[in-house]
Amino acid sequence: MAYEVAAPKYVRLAQTLQGRIEDGTYPPGSLVPSENQLVQAFGMSRPTVVRALDLLKRDGWLESRQGFGTIVRGRPEVVEQKDQRGREALERSEASTSGRLVDVAQVPVPPRVAAALGIPRRAKVLVRRLLVEEDGEPVELSSSYFPVGLAEGTSLADSAPLGEGLRAHLEARRKIRFDHVTERVSARRPSEEEAGLLALPPGEPVLSVFVVACDVSGQALQVVDVLLPADRQELEDTYRLG
Template identity: 30%
Template sequence: MTPHRNAGKPRYAVLADELRDGIRAGKWVPGDLLPSEAQLCLKFGVSRGTVVKAIDVLLAEGLLQRRQGVGTFVSRPALHRSPGYLLGFSETVRRQGRVPSHRLVGQRQLDRSEALQYGCDEPALLLERIRLVDGFPWAIHTALIPMRIAAAVPALAGPDSRVADSDFSLYRTFDEAGLEIDHADETINVRLATEDEAGQLGTELPSAVMLVYRKSFDRRGNLIELIEAVYLQDCYTYDARLVRSNPLSVLYHEGEPTDPRKSS
């Protein structure tokens, strides 16, 4: 610890500074397990109470995340998404000043019966990818593109396919091919990660994951893309602004004039 900048500071604040500096310098990277409280006590020559207070400071700052029964990990800064804005993964990441990439882990054609298992009622190209942010695993994306589209877009299928390129973007590819996505239906859920998912995302079990299921369509309602995405829970934040005076609301209070059961 550096005495010249720590004069008058409580020991826990000094330790918090040291740990914070280590994280920012890359000594511990997002997803890393922090040394145990006992190890930190020995390394820095402080009491357990000091270590606990220092960790609490970094937990409050969002730099660390505690997982019950596993330990304390360096947090991965979450991607923020807002309803009403239809953006692809790469677009979302770049807008937040970070670098998106991916690792292709599977690619194959599905017949209609196989595609139906994902909710697509026509033959499709399946792409399985690990999505990365600043080089770190963030999500597992399974995308289905109808073969009527994939077969007509050289970047998706055939000898000129670019899907294995680390900077490949489906939405950019659609734009370049003149395919305009107009709207999408999206469902978000939460569950525990499977052992395979934890391995691909570089996390320990048990870990919570966010499930995002999205179908994107053109103006005529034709399916352009279907995606099933598994995000580490601490990597995904969904921001929403809710308006109480929503004119489309069907909510009412029991017995009030707006109760449809009271109207005739």
């Protein structure tokens, strides 16, 4: 069964409005047309228009100002983070990463992954598990999960390491586009197998960086569970107080 990612109407409208911001039709600081004007101009329902505007506000293209309306902010600034485990897991080449592929198989979907991908709990997913090493020591276990249908027509089910990033491979083979990533960091006890692969002593916890990669509509395309030995990690951030 083919895996289709059809953009809803509100997403297509948001993309059109975004394009007009980028080409200068709606310059930064200007007012976007009112909801009524957009309904009439595009022949779409008010709820569709509202959802499109909300999507652009969420992503930083627009903002609401009381007494003024909806203002164009322009292209959002890209905030560079010190540690982007999700981006690294999506973009690194398996073939050039020090380590080895532990497993490539269809497996029953873990409950947390099923919820993120929006698939039934009895379904199966394709998993690629990569053990990353530094100086011969295991430092990370990265498990990437994909809907089985999405993997069709790709080399994701092959046991050989990919010479390109998982994101680049999917975007090229399936003509889809990754848009944003959500990362959730938590601590947990590893399974016996996970502890063995990471060479952890009994009872040693791991940090789990749970990465959900989505297209512009919010449809999850890939989930990655990155496990890191907790005693070798330190999280730090610096930000201003306003």
